[in-house]
Amino acid sequence: xxxxxxxxxxxxxxxxxxxxxxxxxxxxxxxxxxxxxxxxxxxxxxxxxxxxxxxxxxxxxxxxxxxxxxxxxxxxxxxxxxxxxxxxxxxxxxxxxxxxxxxxxxxxxxxxxxxxxxxxxxxxxxxxxxxxxxxxxxxxxxxxxxxxxxxxxxxxxxxxxxxxxxxxxxxxxxxxxxxxxxxxxxxxxxxxxxxxxxxxxxxxxxxxxxxxxxxxxxxxxxxxxxxxxxxxxxxxxxxxxxxxxxxxxxxxxxxxxxxxxxxxxxxxxxxxxxxxxxxxxxxxxxxxxxxxxxxxxxxxxxxxxxxxxxxxxx
Numbered sequence: 001x002x003x004x005x006x007x008x009x010x011x012x013x014x015x016x017x018x019x020x021x022x023x024x025x026x027x028x029x030x031x032x033x034x035x036x037x038x039x040x041x042x043x044x045x046x047x048x049x050x051x052x053x054x055x056x057x058x059x060x061x062x063x064x065x066x067x068x069x070x071x072x073x074x075x076x077x078x079x080x081x082x083x084x085x086x087x088x089x090x091x092x093x094x095x096x097x098x099x100x101x102x103x104x105x106x107x108x109x110x111x112x113x114x115x116x117x118x119x120x121x122x123x124x125x126x127x128x129x130x131x132x133x134x135x136x137x138x139x140x141x142x143x144x145x146x147x148x149x150x151x152x153x154x155x156x157x158x159x160x161x162x163x164x165x166x167x168x169x170x171x172x173x174x175x176x177x178x179x180x181x182x183x184x185x186x187x188x189x190x191x192x193x194x195x196x197x198x199x200x201x202x203x204x205x206x207x208x209x210x211x212x213x214x215x216x217x218x219x220x221x222x223x224x225x226x227x228x229x230x231x232x233x234x235x236x237x238x239x240x241x242x243x244x245x246x247x248x249x250x251x252x253x254x255x256x257x258x259x260x261x262x263x264x265x266x267x268x269x270x271x272x273x274x275x276x277x278x279x280x281x282x283x284x285x286x287x288x289x290x291x292x293x294x295x296x297x298x299x300x301x302x303x304x305x306x307x308x309x310x311x312x313x314x
Contacts, residue, residue: 053297060290082291092292094267095275096299098181099250102271103303105185107245111238114193118200119230132201136194143191147258150187174260177268184255184269192248196241203237204230239311243304250300253277272296 060082062075086092121132138146153160154173161168169176173183207230215225231238252271256263263270272292280289 056290056293059287060294062287064287064290066284066286078287082287083295086288086291086295091267091270092272092275095263095270095272096296098267098269099252099271101181102185102188102252103246103249105182106189106249107242109185109189110193110196110245111241113189114196114241115200115231115234115238117193118197118204119226121197122201122204132197135197138191139194141191143254144258146187146191147255150183150259154183171265175265177265180256180260180265180269184252184259187259188249188252188255192245196245199237199241200234203234207233235311239308242307242311246303246307247300250296250303 061077061079063078064075065073067073117135121128121135151174152158155161156172156175158172161172169179173179211229211233212225215229220228251273253273256269256271256274260269263274273296276289276292276296279292280286
């Protein structure tokens with residue numbers, strides 16, 4: 001009688017230390033110590049971003065109002081009533097149109113200027129380090145101090161109007177309904193340009209110099225090399241810049257609050273975040289403010305997804 005020995009099944013769970021080791025690797029990964037290092041940032045994300053977002057969504061579906069600490073009050077579920085009120089509010093509608101106008105000006109201008117300046121600064125030019133620092137200084141400078149400079153330039157008796165003379169607009173820039181938001185868009189573009197230049201400078205280091213040499217051999221000039229080598233080579237960075245500029249612009253608050261005394265003139269520069277502040281803090285309607293925030297998050301996500309699909313397609 002012949003006996004056969006069955007080979008153990010490969011990959012089957014084994015008892016003992018080996019089996020426990022594979023189970024811990026599946027749950028904790030090969031380097032469980034990494035979880036310990038990542039835990040503080042994970043807690044930060046949950047506490048600062050995830051929990052407030054979930055709470056805002058919950059508040060937007062309830063008749064929520066501020067109450068004294070520890071007070072037991074009824075906050076009934078109201079469904080989509082807050083969203084109907086928000087979408088039908090002319091002030092909210094105008095704020096979304098304002099931020100759309102801001103993004104149409106700010107995002108393309110940011111991409112073009114930062115890419116062109118980064119390409120120039122990446123070349124061997126004199127005082128390259130000084131120029132890089134100069135472009136980055138406004139980004140790390142407090143908005144309050146920069147606003148004072150901008151008001152000096154664009155106020156009624158400011159330097160720009162003095163240079164323009166009879167061509168100066170009337171009403172002036174920041175009190176003109178048609179010009180207030182474009183001026184704010186220019187201000188934000190100028191202030192944040194240094195950050196996006198750094199992103200493009202990092203991306204340009206990954207573009208092979210052989211491609212430029214091949215383009216030069218084929219007779220391509222600087223403009224053709226920029227269009228056919230640089231622009232495709234930094235496409236991932238362009239996607240990142242567009243998404244970051246969109247998110248930053250959608251959260252516009254400080255600049256209109258300081259430059260136009262809170263969204264003036266007549267709400268021409270009010271942003272959705274500023275309207276949230278008015279309704280949630282000044283008027284005591286956090287449920288309506290939360291609904292505005294949720295709508296804003298959805299809009300930003302949709303715009304970012306569309307931008308990514310358009311920019312990353314072959």
